[in-house]
Amino acid sequence: MSYLSLYRRRRPLNFKDMTGQEHITRTLSNALCSDHLAHAYLFCGPRGTGKTTAAKILSRAMNCEQYPVAEPCGKCVPCKNIAAGVSIDVIEMDAASNRGIDEIRELRERSRFASGESRYKVYIIDEAHMLTPEACNAFLKTLEEPPPNVVFILATTDPSRLPSTIVSRCQRFDFHLLTVDQIRQHLEHILEQENWQADSEAVTLIARLADGSLRDALGILEQCSAYEEEKIEATQVRIVTGATMIETIGTLVKAAVENDLDTGLSIIEQVVYSGRDLNLFIRDLTFIFTRLLLENESNGKQAGSNAHGFEQVVSRYHGKVEKHLLLDAVELLHEVSSELRHAHFPQYILEVAFIRLIRLLHGRLKPVSVLYSAAVEQPDPDTAKITQNAEMTADRQKAEDTREGKAQSEAERHERSRAADAEKRPGPAEDTSDVAGKEAVENHTAKFKEAWPRILQEIKRRQKSTAAWLDPAVLGECRGNMVRLEYSSEYTIHQIRILENSHRKTVEEVFSAFCGVPVTIKAEIVEGEVKRSSASGKAEPVTDPDSASDSAPDVGPKEEKERPKTNKSTGAEEAMELFGGNLIDSE
Amino acid sequence: MSFKNLVGQNELRSLLFSALTENKLSHSVLLTGPSGSGKKSWGRALSMAVLCSCRVAGEPCMECISCRSFLNGNHPDFFELSPDGRNIKIDQIRSLRQKFYLQGSKKVCMINQAEVMTAEASSSLLKLLEDPPDDLHFILLARQPRLLFDTIVSRCQRYVLKPLDCSDITRLLLDKKQLSEEKASLVARISGGLPGYAFELADDEHFEGRFEEVKTLAYNLATGCDSAQQLLSWARYLSDREDLTIFLELLGMIYRDGMIQNLCVDKSMNWLADIDSVSLEDSVMLINSVIYELNNTNVNRRLLLEKLLVLLQRRFSKCQKSSGFGSSRLEKPIILNPV
Numbered sequence: 001m002s003y004l005s006l007y008r009r010r011r012p013l014n015f016k017d018m019t020g021q022e023h024i025t026r027t028l029s030n031a032l033c034s035d036h037l038a039h040a041y042l043f044c045g046p047r048g049t050g051k052t053t054a055a056k057i058l059s060r061a062m063n064c065e066q067y068p069v070a071e072p073c074g075k076c077v078p079c080k081n082i083a084a085g086v087s088i089d090v091i092e093m094d095a096a097s098n099r100g101i102d103e104i105r106e107l108r109e110r111s112r113f114a115s116g117e118s119r120y121k122v123y124i125i126d127e128a129h130m131l132t133p134e135a136c137n138a139f140l141k142t143l144e145e146p147p148p149n150v151v152f153i154l155a156t157t158d159p160s161r162l163p164s165t166i167v168s169r170c171q172r173f174d175f176h177l178l179t180v181d182q183i184r185q186h187l188e189h190i191l192e193q194e195n196w197q198a199d200s201e202a203v204t205l206i207a208r209l210a211d212g213s214l215r216d217a218l219g220i221l222e223q224c225s226a227y228e229e230e231k232i233e234a235t236q237v238r239i240v241t242g243a244t245m246i247e248t249i250g251t252l253v254k255a256a257v258e259n260d261l262d263t264g265l266s267i268i269e270q271v272v273y274s275g276r277d278l279n280l281f282i283r284d285l286t287f288i289f290t291r292l293l294l295e296n297e298s299n300g301k302q303a304g305s306n307a308h309g310f311e312q313v314v315s316r317y318h319g320k321v322e323k324h325l326l327l328d329a330v331e332l333l334h335e336v337s338s339e340l341r342h343a344h345f346p347q348y349i350l351e352v353a354f355i356r357l358i359r360l361l362h363g364r365l366k367p368v369s370v371l372y373s374a375a376v377e378q379p380d381p382d383t384a385k386i387t388q389n390a391e392m393t394a395d396r397q398k399a400e401d402t403r404e405g406k407a408q409s410e411a412e413r414h415e416r417s418r419a420a421d422a423e424k425r426p427g428p429a430e431d432t433s434d435v436a437g438k439e440a441v442e443n444h445t446a447k448f449k450e451a452w453p454r455i456l457q458e459i460k461r462r463q464k465s466t467a468a469w470l471d472p473a474v475l476g477e478c479r480g481n482m483v484r485l486e487y488s489s490e491y492t493i494h495q496i497r498i499l500e501n502s503h504r505k506t507v508e509e510v511f512s513a514f515c516g517v518p519v520t521i522k523a524e525i526v527e528g529e530v531k532r533s534s535a536s537g538k539a540e541p542v543t544d545p546d547s548a549s550d551s552a553p554d555v556g557p558k559e560e561k562e563r564p565k566t567n568k569s570t571g572a573e574e575a576m577e578l579f580g581g582n583l584i585d586s587e
Numbered sequence: 588m589s590f591k592n593l594v595g596q597n598e599l600r601s602l603l604f605s606a607l608t609e610n611k612l613s614h615s616v617l618l619t620g621p622s623g624s625g626k627k628s629w630g631r632a633l634s635m636a637v638l639c640s641c642r643v644a645g646e647p648c649m650e651c652i653s654c655r656s657f658l659n660g661n662h663p664d665f666f667e668l669s670p671d672g673r674n675i676k677i678d679q680i681r682s683l684r685q686k687f688y689l690q691g692s693k694k695v696c697m698i699n700q701a702e703v704m705t706a707e708a709s710s711s712l713l714k715l716l717e718d719p720p721d722d723l724h725f726i727l728l729a730r731q732p733r734l735l736f737d738t739i740v741s742r743c744q745r746y747v748l749k750p751l752d753c754s755d756i757t758r759l760l761l762d763k764k765q766l767s768e769e770k771a772s773l774v775a776r777i778s779g780g781l782p783g784y785a786f787e788l789a790d791d792e793h794f795e796g797r798f799e800e801v802k803t804l805a806y807n808l809a810t811g812c813d814s815a816q817q818l819l820s821w822a823r824y825l826s827d828r829e830d831l832t833i834f835l836e837l838l839g840m841i842y843r844d845g846m847i848q849n850l851c852v853d854k855s856m857n858w859l860a861d862i863d864s865v866s867l868e869d870s871v872m873l874i875n876s877v878i879y880e881l882n883n884t885n886v887n888r889r890l891l892l893e894k895l896l897v898l899l900q901r902r903f904s905k906c907q908k909s910s911g912f913g914s915s916r917l918e919k920p921i922i923l924n925p926v
Binding site for chain 1 (some may be wrong): 598602605606609610611613614620680681684707710711712713714715717718725732733737739741742743744745747748749750751752753779780835839843845846850863864868871872875876878879882883
C-alpha cells in the first residue's frame with residue numbers, strides 16, 4: 001500500500017469532527033435525529049471546505065443501524081462498509097467524467113432497483129456542475145420524484161453553472177471558506193494526532209496560505225513534514241509554498257514608506273529571480289497595507305492583532321502613512337495582482353507597480369542613486385543603421401549645425417549635446433576598465449562641472465545647511481576619486497565646516513551616487529580670487545580642455561543669483577539677453 | 588535522466604529527496620516553472636524514481652528492469668499525456684483512465700502542459716487526483732499554478748522550478764559560448780533566467796541585427812519621426828516575423844531601462860530623458876499585454892501590432908509636446924547592464 005495523503009487519511013468521519021460549517025452540520029444532525037431527510041441535497045462551496053466529507057458522513061448516518069442518530073456510529077456493518085467504500089448502496093459518482101446524457105439514463109435505470117443491504121440507496125454526485133445541459137434535463141424528473149429510499153447528494157464548487165431547475169429541486173447547503181483561526185485549530189489537532197512538532201507561527205502561516213481551504217492546509221503541512229527538520233518552522237513553510245520571506249517583504253514596505261527606490265527595485269529583482277510565488281508576494285503586500293488601513297481606522301486600538309506574522313511590520317508603519325493614500329495603495333496593489341495574471345515580464349510589472357506606489361505615497365520620486373546610474377554605457381558601433389538619427393553619429397560640428405537650425409534656446413541645447421558627446425567618448429574606456437575608480441571619476445570631471453547646479457540642488461534637498469556651506473565653493477580638478485573644492489580665503493569658515501563629518505558625508509554621498517564610485521572630498525583655501533564662474537560652469541577656466549570651449553552652459557536660477565560676484569562681464573549680459581532676468585545682489 | 592544529471596534547483600532537489608526517502612510523496616504532484624526551466628526533465632526523473640523499486644536515497648537505480656525500460660522509452664506503466672492540438676481533451680484522459688484501474692505495479696501518469704487542459708478535462712481529473720487507485724501517481728507539469736483550477740491545485744503537492752539568477756546565466760554563457768560581455772548580459776536578461784532559452788538566443792546569429800532594428804524602432808517611436816504610413820509598414824513587416832516575441836521583449840526591455848534611468852540622479856545619459864516616466868511605465872505595460880495576447884490568444888498579429896505602434900507613438904508624442912523639448916535630446920538607446 002502506498003502512502004496515503006494526509007487529507008485522505010484524516011478525512012473526518014463524524015459531523016462533530018468537521019471544522020467550521022456548523023450551520024450545515026447542525027441542520028443535518030437534527031434532520032437525521034428527527035428522521036426528516038430530504039431526497040435531494042445540494043452541497044456547494046469552494047474547494048476544501050468539506051462538501052464531499054459531509055456527503056460521505058451523511059450517507060453513513062442515514063444507513064447506520066442505530067438510525068435515527070445524529071452521527072454515524074462507525075461500528076455497525078453498513079457504517080464500516082460504506083467507510084471502506086465497498087457498500088453496493090452508496091455510489092459515488094464522478095459527474096465530471098460521466099457527464100453525458102447516457103450516463104444519467106443509466107443512473108435512472110439503476111435507481112429503480114431497491115437498495116440491497118442498507119436502508120437508503122445514496123448517490124453522491126460530485127462535481128455536478130460538469131453535467132451537460134442534456135444530462136441535467138434528463139435528470140430532472142428523477143431528482144424531483146425519486147423512487148422511495150433513494151437519496152441524491154450533489155456536490156459542486158460552482159453552483160451557478162447548474163440550471164436553476166436542478167437547484168430548486170434540492171435542499172441547498174452553502175459551505176463557507178474557513179477562517180484562519182478555524183484552520184489553525186484543526187491543524188493543531190492534526191499535529192497532535194500525527195505526533196508532529198510545529199511552532200505556532202508556522203501553523204498560523206499555513207492557515208493563512210491555505211486561503212480558507214482545509215485540504216490546502218493539510219497539503220502544505222504534509223509537504224513541510226517531509227522536509228528533513230524535526231520541527232516545522234515558518235521559514236520552512238515559506239520555502240515549501242514559495243512565499244516570500246517576511247524580512248524581504250518588510251524591507252520592501254520600508255522602502256515604499258521611506259521613498260527608497262534603490263532598495264525596492266533590487267528587492268523586486270531578488271524576489272523574481274528566487275522563483276517566489278509573485279501572487280503570494282503581492283497578496284502579502286496587499287495584506288500589510290490593508291492592515292495598516294484598518295489600524296488607522298481603529299485608531300490603533302488593536303494594533304498588531306490579527307496580523308498573522310506581520311505584527312512587527314504593521315506596528316512599525318502604523319500611522320506613518322495617511323489614510324487616503326493607504327486606500328489608493330491597496331487599490332493599486334489589487335490592480336497589480338490582476339495584471340500579473342497576464343504578465344509576460346513579471347519583473348517589469350512589479351517595478352512599474354513599485355514606482356507607482358512610491359509616487360502615490362510621496363507624490364514624487366526620490367531619484368535612484370547608485371543602483372542603475374553606474375551602469376556601463378554600451379558602445380554602439382553600428383549606429384548608421386538608425387534611420388533619421390544621422391545627426392547623432394555625425395561629427396559634432398554637424399550635429400550642432402542641425403540643432404541650431406531648429407533655433408530654440410540654442411545655448412542650452414549646445415551644452416546638452418556637448419555634455420552628451422563628452423560623456424559618450426569616455427564610454428568605451430569605461431567598459432574596458434570596468435569601474436576602476438580613478439578613471440571613472442576623471443571621466444566625470446566634466447560632467448560634475450556641468451551638473452554642479454544639480455548636485456547642489458540635491459544636497460540642498462538632503463541637508464539645507466550643507467548646501468549653504470558648500471555654496472561659495474568652486475569645483476576644482478578631480479584627481480583619482482578625490483574631488484577638490486576650492487574656497488577663497490574669505491570663506492575659511494565654510495571650508496572648515498564642510499569638512500565636518502555630517503556635511504562631508506552628505507556631500508560625498510551625493511557625489512558618489514552621481515558617478516557610481518565612492519568619492520572623497522577635499523576642501524582647500526585657494527589664495528587670490530577664486531573664479532566662481534567655474535562653479536556655475538560659465539566661461540570655464542582651463543581645467544578641462546573639453547568644457548573649456550563650451551560657451552553657454554546649463555544656467556539655472558542659482559547662477560543668476562551668483563552672477564554679481566563675478567565681474568559684470570560680457571558673459572553675464574549675453575546670458576541675460578538670452579534668458580532674460582535681472583541682476584540681484586546676493587549679499 | 589536521473590536527478591544527478593540535472594543542474595541547480597537545490598531546494599527542489601532536497602524537497603523531493605526527503606519526500607521520496609520518507610515515502611511521503613503525495614499521489615499527485617504539481618511541478619511548475621516557466622517554459623524552458625526543465626520541468627519535463629525533472630518530471631521524468633521523478634517518474635523514474637517513483638517507478639524504480641530499488642532506488643537509492645531518492646535516486647533511481649538505473650539498473651533494474653523498470654529503470655531500463657523507462658530509459659528505453661517503453662515502460663508499460665508510465666503514461667505521458669501531451670496536448671493534442673491546442674488543448675488536452677477529455678477523451679485523452681478518458682482513454683487513459685481504463686489503464687489506471689488495471690492491477691499491477693506502480694503507475695505514473697505525467698501530464699505535460701497541464702494548463703492547456705480544457706475545463707472538462709480538468710474536471711474529469713478531479714476525482715482521480717483526489718482518490719486515485721492504489722499505486723497510481725500523477726505528475727502535472729504547468730507554467731504557473733494559477734493557470735490551473737483551484738480545485739486541481741488544491742489536490743496536489745506543489746513543487747516549483749526556479750529561474751536561474753541573471754548573473755549565473757551570464758557566467759554560464761561566458762563559460763560555454765564565445766560571447767562578448769555585453770551580449771552575454773543582454774541575452775541573460777532577455778532569457779528571464781532560463782538556461783535553455785539563453786543558449787538558443789546566444790546561438791542565434793540574427794540577434795545583433797535584430798537588436799539594432801529594435802533600437803531603431805524604439806527611437807523612431809519615441810521621437811515620433813515615423814509617419815503613419817511608416818508605422819503601418821513596420822507592423823506589416825513585424826507581423827510576418829517568427830521572432831516577434833523576442834523582438835517585442837527587447838523593445839519592452841529598452842523602454843523599461845529608459846524608465847529606470849529616468850529615475851536616476853543623472854538623467855543626462857538617458858536618451859529617453861524627455862519622455863516622462865508615466866508614459867514609459869504605460870508603454871512597458873502595453874508591450875507586456877501585447878506579448879501576452881500574441882502568445883495566448885488567437886489574434887490578428889498585424890492588427891495588434893498596428894494598434895501597439897500607434898498607441899506607443901501617440902503616448903510618446905503627447906509628452907514631447909508637454910515637455911517642450913522636441914526630440915533633440917534623444918540619443919540612441921543605451922542599454923543598461925543588470926546590477
